[in-house]
Amino acid sequence: MMLTLRCACVRKPRAFLPPLPIISIYGDTTAAAAFFFYISTTAHSSNRSNIGYNPFYHFQPPSAAAAAIGSELQGGSQEDVVHSFREWFKSGNKPLLDRIFQSLASHNEEFGDHLELSRQAVDAALSQLGLRLTEDLVLEVLNYGKHHVLSCLKFFDWAGRQPVFYHSRSTFNAIFKILYRAKLKPLMLDFLETYMKRRHDHRVRFYNTLVMGYAIAGKPEVALQLFGRMRFQGIDLDGYAYHVLLNAMVEENCFDVVEMLAKQIAVRGLESDITHSILVKSFCKQKQLDKAELFLRELVGSNRVLNQYAVGFLVDGFCKNNQFEKAARLVEEFRELGVVPMERAYSVWITDLVLAGKLDGVLEFVQSMKSLEGYVPDVFRYNTLICKLLRENRLKDVCNLLMEMKEKNIYPDQVTMNAVLCFFCKAGMVEVALQLYNTRAEFSLSPSSMAYNYIINTLSGDGSIDEAYGVLKNSLDQGYFPGKKTFFILADALCREGKLDKMKELILVALERNFMPIDSIYDKFITALCKARKLEDGYLLHGQLNRSGKVSSKGTYFNLISGFNKSNRGDIAARLLIEMQEKGHSPTRKLFRAVICCLCDMENPEKQFLKLLEMQLSCHEPNCQIYNFFIDGAGHAGKPELAREVFETMWRNGILPNLSSEILMLQSYLKNGRVSEALNFFNDLSQGTKLRRKLYNTMIVGLCKANKPDIALGILMKMRENKLKPSLECYEVLIQLLCSYKKYDVVVGLIEEMMEVGRHVSSFIGNVLLVHSLKTNQLYGAWVHSKGSHNGTSFNLLLGELIGTFSHHIRVNQDVEDLEKVIEQCFPLDIYTYNMLLRRLSTNNIDLACELFNRLCQKGYEPNQWTYEILVHGFSKHGMTTEAKRWVEEMFKKGFHPTENTKLFI
CATH class of the missing domain: 1.25.40 (Serine Threonine Protein Phosphatase 5, Tetratricopeptide repeat)
Incomplete structure (x- = not known):
């Protein structure tokens, strides 16, 4: 046994799971095996770690696996799985307690900063239940609903006002602990002040209750003052209150007081196993672990009273200080001694191992203790382990533990049921989780925020958007609001699927709860509205964001501007264009072009264009790039006169046009068929300066596209006279255009000239030559009669041979591979x-x-x-x-x- 405990802590954990018990959660071993196999296969896949993998999305099993599960389970459907878990959940029901809390929850009222008890409504509701109040019943109710603080307070108040019942120290202690754990210290102090003013209403020892209350509330100085007042008046605490005060002093780290109180307890003969366990806890909190261990062994050696909590505190102390080997030895030693029940020590050991991430060690320990002693962890330990395994995506182990809980008749609580919902979501069985969720009223399930998040995330991930939104609305009714990641996932799915009305509701609900979604959510929503042609809604939302100080993304601006351009609302698009620059985003030339084209399609295009230019120049420092954007936009909009006006404005404003400005101005003339104006502009540029190569290239390509091959050829020759090398594109577009006019002799001469300047025949030129060779023999004839065919290079001869081959229409029986090789020598295929x-x-x-x-x-x-x-x-x-x-x-x-x-x- 000692070896087992050490191995769980020291060596690398190994997966150790015994075979599943014969009785399964389905009551049928075949069905259980099928379900276990299904989870085994999906669990492995869910451990994947892809780049960008979102843990909120679950692994969706393939349809074949789902079909196999359906055929293996009883009845051949998932309904059996749902039925089995639903019945198990119902087994933990306590109808009377559920009715009590249903009655209490239905009358919650909130006044100002304090939660007031609606006494008349509570009295009427609870009186109908015919309860026989006892201390045990009150403690059971408070323990059952400890997470529903207001309901517990109302029940405590109601019980204290019944003539047949008086609160005891235990019931007061229970309500104090509930308030303390809920971190409602102000409410607890108000409670104690009210109690102090109504001394005559209480039959319990007045000061005892106050001392316990202030001690638990984290007010040790007040508790000690009251204790001193008691002693001055000649009265004393009873044993129960002494130990509550002693424990509270340990919790507040008042260790000098702890020592004093321990002596007082011993002097009064109130010392017990509770005293000893609190002292062990005190030593552990002070990290005096050796002293705590020595004290514990002295208790055993002197046969003094000892309880299981003392051992548990020391085990926890060792674990908290990363001394797992010592903790393991202590558990083993006291198990063999048999002087104290070990359930508490086992529970602490399991919890600490889980918190330390030693999950395989926990599983091994539980299985070994079950076989040696029949030990079964309580529902809290199972929940702790299951939740941790879920976070690690170890679904097979989770499945194993759930079956084990069912077999051992361990009633599931709220945490268990919520973990099961998350488990089915992660296992790719969201339909089962959804059916259990829909029947939650049968077993009084209150889904946690984690369960809501998992269900919503999983439904969103597999495309069940309407169901996900329905679960969200239910969660809002229960007071839950999704976390940021869940909100993002659902919002993203709603936008993606075009559920814009639901998305709008989601945004409004978020704002009502002072929850500000991240900027990308708004961007996605606005983008979705634009795609759905709901531009006005998108623009209004964008305006609201601006007023609240949020800045839309560059992509959002692009989508809005594009949408208004398509709707011929250039005025709004222009306004957004200026605004996006004010917000720090840089528009592209393409975006400027689109806005200007839209403005030029509206009434009074010149006015609209100049207004945008004026706004741009007034809002931003003028520079060449901005002017170039407007020249480019006007040219594409078919308004070269506006482009020229911008060009002239640059000169007037002292901005020297750069090469791009001149090229864009030329293109605006040429692409709109204004060839003479382009030539005039080109000649103006050439006056007194040598034109750069890019201007010549632009002119030649533009003239070819304007179907003016002769003028283009003349400029190319002029370019050569100026010892400038035309671009390959110039030769390509010019050769193509000349071939279309069948000026093959000029084409041949141009090819020869091109090769003389060091340009190679490109694939484009080669394909043009071959196409025309297939159509006519004239190209080949021109090639034969050119001087290059007689005095040319081997390349010229090879190219002429290729043109000749294609001119004779390629014989089918010719070796195609040889033909490919010839082409490859002339130009890239x-x-x-x-x-x-x-x-x-x-x-x-x-x-x-x-x-x-x-x-x-x-x-x-x-x-x-x-x-x-x-x-x-x-x-x-x-x-x-x-x-x-x-x-x-x-x-x-x-x-x-x-x-x-x-x-x-x-």
């Missing part, structure tokens, strides 16, 4: 290149097309929608409808949807 090859091959030889598809995948290219479309068309043209449908299914798997044209083929 991309998926567009492969799609061209596939289209050509699929028309005549679908097998070669499939080989090419497999090869491109092996090389790491990602097929796009057109890749699949080409193969579907190819299979259909060859009459292979089944294969075509299979490729359509593959398209869907990849997230692509066939076009209407493709659907005609299948």
Whole structure:
């Protein structure tokens, strides 16, 4: 036994659980085994530690596991599990006590700062129960409802006013402890002052009661003053009051007084096992553990009276000072001596091991004591261990203990029932937890805040938002309000599912209770309102937050502005744009652009635009970036004249336009087809200074997009004359546009010129050349007649050969792999290149097309929608409808949807 206790503390704990008892909580071993297996499988999964894992969300078992459980349990459904636990919960019911507290709770009234007793209502309610008041009954009622302080006070007051009953020291001590544990010291002191004024109403020793009350209330100086007054008047405390006072002095660390009182108790012949246990407690509180141990052994050696609390205090003292080995030896030694019952020491040992996190040691100890002595922990120890195991997600062990409690006929209390609700939530059986919760009135269950949080979190996590909100409303009726994390989870789920009316109610309830949700909750709500096109509601909430000093996030501003832009309310969007900058958020160019475009779609666009510019310049220090945002926005809104006005305003305000300003101004002209103005602006910029390369590139690309290839080509030549190297994009867009006009001789010359400046043929240019080679022989003819074909490099010859091959439409029997290698030497292949090859091959030889598809995948290219479309068309043209449908299914798997044209083929 000594070895077992040491192992529980010193070596690494090992999981030790004996086989489950034959009698289970279901009364059927097959059902119990099925349930145990189910929890075993889910418990392992619930211990996962993913990045960002939220402990409030539970593990949801796979549907197959849930189906297996349903078939294994009695009746093939979860109703049997619910029924079994409901009956167990009912077994702990005490109908008479429940009726007493129901009557008391129904008449709670609150007046000012004090809780007053509605005496007439209480008298009427309790008199109907026909109670036979005794000290034992009153103590039982007070112990049963010790967490319902107001109801206990009302019952205590009512009992004291009945002609057949007088309060005893024990009942006074009980109510004092209830008030003390509830940390209601002011109420307790009021109670004692009232008691002092009504001395004539009490049959109990007056001073005894006052001394006990003030001692328990944490007022040792008052208690001692009253004790001194008693002694001056020639009266003394009785043994019970002496020990209450002695214990209170220990609790208040008045150890000099403890020594004096202990001597007084001994002199008066009142010394008992209670005295000894309090003294051991005193030594332990002073961390004089050796002295406490010596005192305890002297008591045993002299055959003096000893009780189990003394051993428990010393065990607790060792554990609190991290001396678990000494505690283990002490428990073992006194167990073997047999001089005192060990239940208290065992209970303390279990509690301290749990608090220290030595859960495997606790489980091993309990099982060994059960087999050696038949020891069964009380419901409090079971609850302590179960709650700790729940926090560690050790659901299998929790299941084991619940079955054990049922087998040993240990009646569950409120803590047990709440732990069971949390257990089912964590085990992925929220439906069982919800059914037990819905039938809580049958067994007088008062869910704790933790149970409410678990149920709400779990229901929110698996999408049962309406049920979660219903539980929340019930919890509010019971006086509970969810914690911050639960509030966040539920609010997030309501916003995500678009339950905006419920979300609004939740926010209002929170504000009524002076609970301020975190900013991200408001941001999510406003975002959800914007998505639901309830912009006015979102804007009003945003305004309320501003007035309360809260700052909406950057994302919230973006969502509001975007929503008002889509609703053509540019004026509000512009106001929000300025406001977000005042709040410290920086808008992007894209956001500015969207707001300006919206303003330019309204009436008097110039006025709206200039008003926003004026507001911006008045609120913030002018800089190039802000002006550039407005130039860009005006250009995208189709208002280049407004862009030019901003550009001129920069000069007038002493802000020198930078390169970005000039580029944006050029783009605003070109993208709106104002080519002549763009050329004029470009020429103006070139006066007296050498233009930078980016301006040339912008001009060339913009002219190509404006469908002006000749002007673009002229500027490119001018750029080359100025010894500037055009960007690859310039060559790409210009070659593409020239090919569309079939000016292939110019294209060939441009390619030669491009390679001369060190630019390589890109995939884009190569694909354009191949496409036009497939359409016509003219490109190849232009290539043949160019001087580069006669005096060019090997690359030119290779590229000309490739164009020639495609101009003759690629023979199907040609080696496709060799063709790929030739293309790779000319330019990098991309998926567009492969799609061209596939289209050509699929028309005549679908097998070669499939080989090419497999090869491109092996090389790491990602097929796009057109890749699949080409193969579907190819299979259909060859009459292979089944294969075509299979490729359509593959398209869907990849997230692509066939076009209407493709659907005609299948």
